Amino acid sequence: MYKTILSHIGKYKKQAILSPLTIVGEVAMEVLIPAVMALIIDNGIKKGDIGYVAKMGGLMVLMSIFSLCFGALAARFSAVAAMGFAKNLRSALFHKVQDFSFSNVDKFSTASLTTRLTTDVTNIQNAFMMFVRMAFRSPIMLICATCMAIRQNAKLSLVFLFAIPVLGGSVLFIISKAHPRFEKMLRQYDSMNGKIQENLIGIRVVKAFAREEHEKKRFEENTTAVRLAQVSAEKLVIMGMPIMQLVMYMSIAAILYFGGHMAVDGDIATGELSSFIMYVGQILMSLMMLSMLFIMFVVSRASLQRVYEVLQEEPSIKDAENAEVSAEDGSVVFDNVSFSYYDDMKNLALEKINLRIASGETIGIIGGTGSSKTSLVQLIPRLYDATDGRVIVGGHDVKEYSLETLRDQVAMVLQKNVLFSGTIKDNLRWGDENATDEEIIEACKSACAHDFIMGFPNGYDTDLGQGGVNVSGGQKQRLCIARALLKKPKIIILDDSTSAVDTATDSSIRKAFREKLADTTTIIIAQRISSVMDADRIIVMDGGRITDIGTHDELMQKSEIYREVYDSQQKGADE
Template sequence: MIKKLMSYLDKYKIYTILTPIAVIGEVILEIFIPFIMSKIIDVGIANKDIPYITKTGLLMILMAFISLLFGALAGRFASVAATGLSKNIRGALFDKIQDFSFSNVDKFSTASLVTRLTTDVTNTQNAFMMTIRILVRAPIMLICALIMALNINAKLSLIFIVAIPFLGIALYIIATTAFKPFQIMLKKYDKMNAIIQENLIAIRAVKAFVRGDHEFDKFHEAAKGVRDTQRKAEGVIIFNMPVMMFAVYGCMIAISWFGGNMIINGSMTTGELMSFISYVTQILMSLMMISMVFVNIVLSRASVTRIIEVLDEESDIKNPKNPITTIADGSIVFDHVNFRYNNDSDNNALDDINLTIKSGETIGIIGGTGSSKSSLVQLIPRLYDVTDGKVLVGGRDVRDYDIESLRNAVAMVLQKNVLFSGTIAENLRWGNENATNEELEEACKCACAYDFVESFPDKYDTDLGQGGVNVSGGQKQRLCIARALLKKPKIIILDDSTSAVDTTTDSNIRAALKKNLSETTTIIIAQRITSVCDADKIIIMDDGKISAIGTHDELLKNNDVYKEIYNSQQKGADDNA
């Protein structure tokens, strides 16, 4: 697990190596300072040798300054290494998520992935910084100070034989006990972030339905869950400091008592006792630093586990070994296709779908809510893979194609229209990053977006705001259609993407598509029969199955369900007229 994360150090390896080197230099100098101090007391002060005191004092000051310099360098190197590692891990996580299929994203949830990219990576960064600096410094100082203490008075050093095992056992118990509560705490963070995300995305609905108090109660409950689990986890961790201080003060009292007696007996000098106390302080501070690192590692271990889960997750959808990069045409065949979102589920979302669509045809799909219309079309660009059977595009199984090439040949305008922060031009160029201004205008004309874009003072340089908040739902849909058209695809899929526009605009968009995309296979999912009545074929979906296929006239004549939908919509249109 650690080895996998360390592989993301990349160019920051040199800083990871330099940090311990600087730390070692800092520690060695700090170790010798108490020794020099004892010489000043036992030799300089005892003999009233001012030149010796001055010379040795200046040496001690110089060593302290150089030690400080090494410490500053160690801090700098550790910071660069840790922040560099976190940057690379976040990049790797983001790249991994980009490769995920929809089912992979569904497995983790959006809120959980956000937590892993932020909180979990930050915890890992802090733990790594402490590891390469403090976890190097503390053991080296512990060993060196222990050697110096033994050298001064081996008998008095026996006190550590009791203290160190006591602290080691206490730290182990604390670390192992706190791990699981920290794991639970991070899951509670996921839940809280999910509520925040949902609330911010749907803030207009919250205000429209005056549900602010309800949302506050939901958030308060989630925050309370985080607090309670954090309190439980830290309820174990807080024992760390009392245990450490008990050991520190216990050792200091014992050393003061036994050391004082040794001075009285003449077996130890005052300078030796003072330097011994300094080394004891260094030893005990080292143990405290180790315990602090252990606490951080306990927290970060849970975070590292969650990060590795994402990095080790294999995408359900992968490129074949020798992918095809050229799509011959826009023909589509569904051959005995079954599909379910969860392989453990017993129920298919799509059941035995057999369908042939010729290149350049316009296909309409209608059906009730939950009839799996969107599920059907999402199999074409491999947003999901079939469970059984196969989907062919251009005469080849979609699983034989290079994923990027396939998706570049298929343009989708989804039910939920998504625009990004930035200008209208920047959003449109998602369809073709090299599109000229003339091509942007042509696409907008085809999508009936040209007039309202031109009405803005900044036209195509108009800032849409986050999620396209500065345009209406119908305008957003038309911009998304224009963006899809800029791909110049072999297949275009409009998934209920004109629901927010009036019937006249809907008709104009369909007429423009028919004129400009005569060689492109067009699939239109709609609730209104008027949106699909001109299609070459209309497919009626019901409970994940195809219940009927035909032209508008054929279905109106032979299919009772289609006839009933058509009559009810016509009656509604007449009543509204």
């Protein structure tokens, strides 16, 4: 896990190495300063040698300046390395998520992935910055200061035998208890982020139903859960500092007591005692920093595991190796296809689907809610893979294509219409980034979107806002259809994508499709029979199976399900 995470240091490895090197210089100066101070007291002040005091005092000032410079460089190098490391890690996570299939994203959830890209990476960044400094500074300082303290007076150094076990024991206790609490805290963060995301996306619905107070209460409950989980985890960690300070001050008090008696008895010089106390402070501070480093490791370990899970997740859908095939036409074949969202043949969404669609054919799909209409068409561009059987597009198994090639040949207007921040023109060019203005206008006319776009003050340069909040549901659907048309695909799939437009507009869109996409295979999922009744063939689905296939007139004769749907809609229209 650690090797995988640390491999993303990348070009910031230089700063990560320079930081501990400059720390060595900083520590060397700090360790030598108490020794120089002892010489000033014992050889200069006691003997009244002002010249010696001035000379050694100047040396101390110079050493302090060098220590400051080395410390500043170490801080800069560690900060640059940590921020660069976090940037690379976030980029790696984002790129990994972009390669995920729908099933991979379903496994983690959007809110959890957001937390991992933000909070978890920040935790790792802070731990890394502390590590590249303290993991080198503290041991070096501990060893050097201990050697100097023993050199000054070995007897007084026995005080450390008390301090080290107490500090070590407290750190082990905190490590063993804190890790599961931090894991729970991060799960609460996931839940809170999910609620925030859901609320902001659906803010118009919240206001339409006057549910602001309800949402405020829910948010308070979520933030309270996060606070309680955070308090539970942090209260163990904050115990560490008082324990460390208690041990440190007790050690200094013991040294002052025993060292004072030794100074009175003449067993230790005043300067040596002063420098020894400074070394004790350095030793205990190093022990404290090492303890904090271990605690920080515990805090970040949960985040490390969560980030590692994403990096190690294998996309369930992969490109075929050395794939060079391209679609010969827009034909689609389902060969004994079964599909489960859980890879469980006992829990199938689609069962034994056998279907042949000719290139250029217009196919309508009708069925009740939950009949797996969307599941069926999502197998064509490999948004999911069939659990059993084969899906053949343009004469080749979909698994023989590279994903980019396959999805360039298939344009799909999803059930949930998604637009992005930017202008209308920017969003439309997702279909073809090199599309000319004339091609964009032509696609929008086919999707019955040109007129309402020109009604905006800035026309095609109108900013849509986040998620396309500045257009209605029907307008959003028509823009998504235009975006798909710009791909000039061999197969276009409309997944209930005219549900928010009026019947006249729906009819105009279908007319444009017949005239301008005569050679394109068109698959239309719809709830309204009027949207598919002029299709070449209509598929009736129920319970994940195809129950009937035929034209409108044929299905009216032989399909009870189709006839019931038609009669109910016709009756509703008459009323």
